[in-house]
Amino acid sequence: MDDGPRIGVWVCECGGNIGGVVDVEEVVERFRGYVAEVSKETFLCSKPAIDGIRDAVIKQGLEGVILACCTPKMHLETFMRSLEEAGLNRAYIEVVNIREQCSWVHMADPAGATQKTIDLIRGAVERVRCSTPLEPLRMKVIPEVLVIGGGVAGITASLRLAEFGMKVHLVEKRPSIGGHMIQFPKVFPTLDCSQCILTPKMASVSKNPNINLITYAEVSEISGVPGDYTVKVTLKPRGVDLEKCTGCGECSPVCPVEVPNEYDESLGSRKAIYVPFPQSVPPAYTVDFGSCILCGKCLEVCAPDAIILDDRPKEIELRVGAIIIATGYELYDPMNLSNYGYGKYPNVVTGLEMERILDVNGPGMGQLLVPKTQRPIKSVGYILCAGSRDPENGKPYCSKVCCLYALKQAQMLRDRGVEVWLHYIDIRAPGRRYEEFYRATQEKGAMFVKGKVTEVLPYSEKLLVRGEDMMLNIMVENLYDLVVLCPPLVTSDDTLKLAKGLRVPVDEDGFILERHPKLDPLATKRDGVFAAGVVTGPKDIQTTTSEAEGAAMKAVNFLSKERLIEPNKAVIYASLCDGCGACIEVCPESAITLRDGRAQINELLCSGCGACIPSCPKEAMDQQGLSESQLKAQIRGILEPSEAEIKIIAFVEGEVAYTAVDLAGLARIGYPSSFRIIPLPSMSRLKLSHILYAFALGADGVMLLEAPEHEGPYGRAHAISEKRAEEYRLELEDHGIDSVRLWFSRIYIPDWRKLERVFKVFHSTIEGEGPLDPETRAFLRNRLGLT
């Protein structure tokens, strides 16, 4: 026994689950004298057993505990909590998986299973002997939230956060909050007036003392760490003092400049000094310096002296703990769909423009008129999926809301006696009361034609639309006064810019990627950054508000307590670092920076993937909780004294691939007992020296089981490792080791059935090659300075 920590080993029989295959008595005997305490239990997870271990720790002054039982995914947390109460540090507790990895998979080979159990326990003992105490990092969070985007998502989230008592900064780029929803005259499926239901919420935002409303502004820079972000916000010059402006509106009529009104989708006009719409929040006016001619006429009529014509952009700085992205969407540009004639014929409009045409306060003031020509609208044709479900000419996805808003507009038009035809490829109305809404639209006499329209042609002042009626296998040619295109909702450039700044990944369509699309849809891949609404994909208002409520709750949860951060971080020995920057390039989290010529790790950003460590040419890096000495001790402990004939070390990614190995155990899939598993955060943690070390100490083969990039917890770290394995294979040849002795596979959880084949094939390859020859081993030992 050496002078290291006093260690206790407990071996579980798991009833007969382990004891029926592994000779537990033999295992216990082997460790008698090797460690301070060793014993077996029928069920290690039972309360009396756990209490017994705790008592032994206290009475015998044990400093480390090895528990050989089922997978750590089962009871590790319970064991940890109980042993921490007894005063043990987490770094000195190891669970050795001898059920899923030994007894359940080597039923036909009890001797092999017993030998493997002994080896694995010895590895854990040696590893713990090299442990150092670890404490979780503690971090105070800033109890304030930044909500970006003042649409219905941002408004809802802000109100909920403020109600909880959280300080909120709501940043909106336009002069007023309200988003797209305030442009809709009515909303489906209730057909209630959208302005009537949203305006009160907008007013609440402006009155709530917990909400700092910042309009006509954009987030320009975000730095810091989850829990403590510093945000720079650029305030565009508004030309009007928000405090002084009473919203009386004297200025607007005297302004000589008239430009298209964004609120009316440019179908109407506004002045250079304007409010976007009457219920704007804040109610103050805005000078559009892009079109203002600085004539100063507005200054003359402004009684409260609120207008500042020499206004300049300003920058303010906020400190927040969490961020909610609610920047909404844009419409796919229908100019790309030249066959539909948008931009060519004034009577081809988008669904969003149609919302404004239908609004009683819209550009036609309640009259249904074709833009520009002002002809009355008596018949309307809708072209659904105008760029949706069409990866060749638009976006591949279903935009989800178009069917429903087209049905809504159709009902509004039918109520006013207008003939309505909808050219669709599928009517998708899956939602509460949506099918009923579809039926009601049919009941009102809207006509539906299944078949995608290919072309819109001018026909005197009308438009000729030719589409197939797929029900009858005939062509339908109709003349419409107005054609409405329903293009997909798409992500906005602002969202992409923001995602880049926050290093939040987006999907192939530019929508913010959820942490998990099913189980954690409101969190992004980044701690403390949440998302609500269409930023994560097209959705209706119901879902958007539900998400906003949820995202607010997630932010509150995140900021409700001190953050405890796992201390599994990379470390740099500053004296060895020469500032080459190789680690900076590798780090998937951008957690490493160069300061005073040396690399420095931001512990709060470091995820602990370990990818940087092998990149350091100076061997100046290490990892807490998985140090070089721990890893080597474990390899040595497993291999050196082992009596097994063929020994293979399998490094297994700790979450996804490890679970697959567990599932193979649960299914009692049999594979050769030559494999000894060491979990790692990602395969990119491995250095070539680890592999050489394993071969030097007795391994005949080394296997790497990596998680797929998008499945594993460390993202890009899982991708880097494959290339590294390729390089290692070449280097092995240089060391006189056949590269077939290194295996790399990607395993995701449902792949567990595949593992049987993977293990068997690699085992028989190594068996065919035979054990590594003693000369090569001796050469390696010499090379690595092993005696």
Next chain:
Amino acid sequence: MMNSKNVLDSVPEEIEMALGVSRQSYRYGAESIVFKARVEELSGQNINLCYQCGACSSGCPLSKEMDLLPSKVIRLVQLGREDPLYSRTIWICSTCFECEVRCPRGIDIASVMEALRQIMLRRKYSEVRLESIDPEKLRGLPQIALISNLRKLMA
């Protein structure tokens, strides 16, 4: 079961049959609106409600005898096309009401068929002419078969 005179002979050329025969583009106009309104009035049904699920056709015990499936009859009427008037389907329909029972949108399809027959009968068109049947045979035919074929009596 019924005389097999080719009904297509009497189809106005500009209409033709929708049985995959006509590929001519179709335009919805005043005539279509009037025809559709007439069928809706006679049948008391809102034809627009149909969403072409096909349950009526698949449930119909006589669909294999029909030249136009019941669902297509409804679709054509929805578009205001008169094609179904010249199909055998409306005469083959035995008014068993299976389609009405099955229709998820609650359309009484049998009544639509009846409305279409009425329109034809009022145009003095009769699918079965008594005088064309051999009196000997006529005597042997069950009365109920005659009545159901002489839809005039039901109109």
